[in-house]
Amino acid sequence: MRHDPARLSFEIEATDGSARRGRLLTPHGPVETPAFIPLATKGSVRGMASREVADLGFRMVLGNTYHLLVAPGPERIDAAGGLHEFMSWDRAIITDSGGFQVFSLAHGGVSEEIKGTGRKPQGLAATLGIDEEGVRFRSYRDGSELLLSPETSMSVQAALASDIALVFDECTPFHADRDYTARSTERTHRWLDRCLEWHGENGPASQAVFGIVQGGTYDDLRAESCQAVASAGVDGIAIGGTLGRDKEEMAEVLGFTVPRLPAEAPKHLLGIGEIDDLVRGVALGIDVFDCAVPTRLARHGMALAPLPESRFRIDIRKGYSAGRRGPLVEGCRCTACSDYDVDYLNYISRSEELTAVRLLVEHNLGYMEQLMSGARDAISAGRFAAWGDAVLAGSSPWAAAGAK
Amino acid sequence: MRHDPARLSFEIEATDGSARRGRLLTPHGPVETPAFIPLATKGSVRGMASREVADLGFRMVLGNTYHLLVAPGPERIDAAGGLHEFMSWDRAIITDSGGFQVFSLAHGGVSEEIKGTGRKPQGLAATLGIDEEGVRFRSYRDGSELLLSPETSMSVQAALASDIALVFDECTPFHADRDYTARSTERTHRWLDRCLEWHGENGPASQAVFGIVQGGTYDDLRAESCQAVASAGVDGIAIGGTLGRDKEEMAEVLGFTVPRLPAEAPKHLLGIGEIDDLVRGVALGIDVFDCAVPTRLARHGMALAPLPESRFRIDIRKGYSAGRRGPLVEGCRCTACSDYDVDYLNYISRSEELTAVRLLVEHNLGYMEQLMSGARDAISAGRFAAWGDAVLAGSSPWAAAGAK
Numbered sequence: 001m002r003h004d005p006a007r008l009s010f011e012i013e014a015t016d017g018s019a020r021r022g023r024l025l026t027p028h029g030p031v032e033t034p035a036f037i038p039l040a041t042k043g044s045v046r047g048m049a050s051r052e053v054a055d056l057g058f059r060m061v062l063g064n065t066y067h068l069l070v071a072p073g074p075e076r077i078d079a080a081g082g083l084h085e086f087m088s089w090d091r092a093i094i095t096d097s098g099g100f101q102v103f104s105l106a107h108g109g110v111s112e113e114i115k116g117t118g119r120k121p122q123g124l125a126a127t128l129g130i131d132e133e134g135v136r137f138r139s140y141r142d143g144s145e146l147l148l149s150p151e152t153s154m155s156v157q158a159a160l161a162s163d164i165a166l167v168f169d170e171c172t173p174f175h176a177d178r179d180y181t182a183r184s185t186e187r188t189h190r191w192l193d194r195c196l197e198w199h200g201e202n203g204p205a206s207q208a209v210f211g212i213v214q215g216g217t218y219d220d221l222r223a224e225s226c227q228a229v230a231s232a233g234v235d236g237i238a239i240g241g242t243l244g245r246d247k248e249e250m251a252e253v254l255g256f257t258v259p260r261l262p263a264e265a266p267k268h269l270l271g272i273g274e275i276d277d278l279v280r281g282v283a284l285g286i287d288v289f290d291c292a293v294p295t296r297l298a299r300h301g302m303a304l305a306p307l308p309e310s311r312f313r314i315d316i317r318k319g320y321s322a323g324r325r326g327p328l329v330e331g332c333r334c335t336a337c338s339d340y341d342v343d344y345l346n347y348i349s350r351s352e353e354l355t356a357v358r359l360l361v362e363h364n365l366g367y368m369e370q371l372m373s374g375a376r377d378a379i380s381a382g383r384f385a386a387w388g389d390a391v392l393a394g395s396s397p398w399a400a401a402g403a404k
Numbered sequence: 405m406r407h408d409p410a411r412l413s414f415e416i417e418a419t420d421g422s423a424r425r426g427r428l429l430t431p432h433g434p435v436e437t438p439a440f441i442p443l444a445t446k447g448s449v450r451g452m453a454s455r456e457v458a459d460l461g462f463r464m465v466l467g468n469t470y471h472l473l474v475a476p477g478p479e480r481i482d483a484a485g486g487l488h489e490f491m492s493w494d495r496a497i498i499t500d501s502g503g504f505q506v507f508s509l510a511h512g513g514v515s516e517e518i519k520g521t522g523r524k525p526q527g528l529a530a531t532l533g534i535d536e537e538g539v540r541f542r543s544y545r546d547g548s549e550l551l552l553s554p555e556t557s558m559s560v561q562a563a564l565a566s567d568i569a570l571v572f573d574e575c576t577p578f579h580a581d582r583d584y585t586a587r588s589t590e591r592t593h594r595w596l597d598r599c600l601e602w603h604g605e606n607g608p609a610s611q612a613v614f615g616i617v618q619g620g621t622y623d624d625l626r627a628e629s630c631q632a633v634a635s636a637g638v639d640g641i642a643i644g645g646t647l648g649r650d651k652e653e654m655a656e657v658l659g660f661t662v663p664r665l666p667a668e669a670p671k672h673l674l675g676i677g678e679i680d681d682l683v684r685g686v687a688l689g690i691d692v693f694d695c696a697v698p699t700r701l702a703r704h705g706m707a708l709a710p711l712p713e714s715r716f717r718i719d720i721r722k723g724y725s726a727g728r729r730g731p732l733v734e735g736c737r738c739t740a741c742s743d744y745d746v747d748y749l750n751y752i753s754r755s756e757e758l759t760a761v762r763l764l765v766e767h768n769l770g771y772m773e774q775l776m777s778g779a780r781d782a783i784s785a786g787r788f789a790a791w792g793d794a795v796l797a798g799s800s801p802w803a804a805a806g807a808k
Binding site: 042043044045048049072076079086088323335341344348350354358 | 449450451453475476480483490491492726727739744745747748752754757759761762763
């Protein structure tokens with residue numbers, strides 16, 4: 001671990017069990033933690049202007065190296081003055097390395113596998129080759145051949161000028177056996193060194209770099225990976241790869257991994273973001289989360305809600321929402337909940353009106369921010385366990401503030 | 405013409421040539437005229453929350469009887485307390501009668517024909533029959549048989565509880581000959597009487613009714629229709645049907661029609677809304693316009709702009725927008741123009757990000773409101789001709805305010 005306030009400081013303000021409240025100080029302002037980070041995969045948060053994302057209270061978004069490499073390309077974003085200028089977002093940005101995406105092409109739906117749906121790999125059809133150098137693939141935009149490697153990923157992220165870059169890694173899929181996972185994790189560690197070497201010589205001085213812990217579900221590999229990443233001189237640590245077949249296994253892997261990382265390191269759990277995952281992740285000491293779930297659900301008419309019996313979501317297109325008076329979630333401050341009956345949301349979502357997606361994105365993201373704000377307050381008040389239990393039992397994040 | 409302040413007053417505040425500035429006083433507040441009315445066809449303006457439409461300055465939206473009859477149905481909107489409550493819009497609403505839509509099914513793309521693209525009719529495949537009673541058709545939602553007639557259209561509009569209902573008419577297509585147009589226009593007049601009779605006995609006392617002038621491009625039929633509608637006891641007059649094969653012919657038809665209508669009547673030109681059409685329509689004495697153009701263009705990456713040489717629009721997906729610094733339209737107050745370079749808008753629109761459509765809808769609608777606001781101010785200042793000439797020559801509506 002290294003610490004250079006010119007690029008990143010992490011201050012822990014309060015702890016409550018393993019949960020901690022803190023603040024990431026980036027060149028583009030502070031990020032209160034625990035934090036949920038909305039995806040701006042291709043440089044925009046689905047359906048939202050950047051100023052609207054800020055209005056919801058978010059202080060960091062996540063951009064995607066793979067997608068932004070394919071289009072519009074790092075040269076064009078660099079010419080605009082970096083991703084902040086390009087997308088008119090003056091708060092913090094973290095960029096992922098593209099590793100997840102190029103290995104998804106090869107392994108076939110890693111994201112599904114991480115979530116335990118057990119899909120089989122679809123081969124290397126979409127990639128042109130994986131070797132020690134990196135991953136070659138064809139642009140889905142114009143068919144050109146592109147290379148993502150430790151050096152090119154860091155180079156793209158340097159052009160994007162994000163506040164935090166993630167190292168280029170292989171996200172090992174759930175179906176990978178121990179041998180594959182061991183070799184993959186070792187290569188990820190060699191790539192980590194190459195990323196840091198490139199960044200040290202060429203990267204922006206104000207850009208922090210987070211390492212990524214891999215190792216699959218194998219305790220010894222995770223332990224080695226924790227050791228390798230923590231000793232590599234990174235500014236923070238992300239936890240990636242498969243976390244098991246279900247939420248219990250994920251809790252085991254995290255329960256094993258997090259305590260093996262330096263307490264002072266900011267910890268980012270990659271790609272995980274259901275409501276119960278966040279509550280349990282914060283309890284284990286995770287500081288930052290990103291996930292496509294809130295925006296993806298919105299596209300399919302699903303709204304986050306304090307309903308543990310239905311995975312904390314309502315399918316507002318279902319018949320029981322038609323004719324229902326009152327807001328989606330009582331007390332939620334978003335436009336959908338402030339202005340409309342569920343009845344209307346059901347109708348416009350079934351009619352596939354664009355307004356429905358827009359309102360649900362705002363609701364779902366706003367709900368996540370209200371959830372994390374509740375978590376932060378609960379930690380400061382030393383009542384995180386009670387707050388978390390209440391949320392898991394079906395209280396809204398704000399109603400849970402009164403939990404004893 | 406009738407005048408009942410309980411449902412509608414129209415005050416003309418200033419005139420400048422044939423152009424007039426006025427105010428429609430509805431039970432849901434005033435509408436400054438000349439006004440552009442955004443479409444809320446299915447109860448939402450594309451991608452916008454109702455409060456955001458109000459924030460742009462609009463004071464009336466247009467709902468669609470045909471689409472709202474098919475889904476969610478008038479009973480459900482009535483149960484919600486009417487369309488205002490249902491869609492959380494406390495300003496004025498005008499509803500069209502559904503005539504345009506059901507006859508489009510029969511005639512095949514009337515809207516294309518009105519704009520002079522000369523498509524041939526596709527027969528009655530989508531309708532089940534047109535007769536003196538009305539038009540039978542199948543719901544695109546569930547296949548059920550539905551009837552739109554003068555009585556059912558007014559009944560649906562009564563349930564929607566719009567501030568202004570439009571009578572049920574046949575929008576005669578461009579390809580119709582004189583004989584068809586004459587018989588159609590006569591039937592439209594008989595339907596006008598039936599609409600007013602039903603509304604007088606059953607309609608909400610606070611709902612105004614606008615008649616619709618038809619007659620195609622035939623002067624004698626238009627003159628008869630003006631006479632029939634003006635003497636029928638309506639609260640305002642809409643001008644519908646084909647207006648010719650091009651903008652010159654439209655100007656002729658309007659130049660002939662508008663002076664034959666009572667000066668004191670509010671006049672709504674149905675379905676017309678390109679920038680030059682609005683300037684010329686206001687010059688002829690039109691008070692209210694509605695059109696799908698601003699929102700439809702946005703869906704295809706087109707932004708309104710002061711560019712007469714390209715039909716007052718920019719295709720921001722075209723290559724010349726890539727890399728271009730500066731706002732879409734200098735001085736425009738919308739989010740897209742305030743926050744982003746054209747470069748970014750080009751990229752997110754080419755990438756089909758939802759945010760692109762959202763930003764362009766806001767820009768295009770905001771541009772229309774700024775245009776009409778400019779027209780109102782110019783009329784008050786007695787400089788409408790100079791303002792209109794400047795806009796037609798390529799000034800932005802606000803830059804044109806300085807035109808002499």
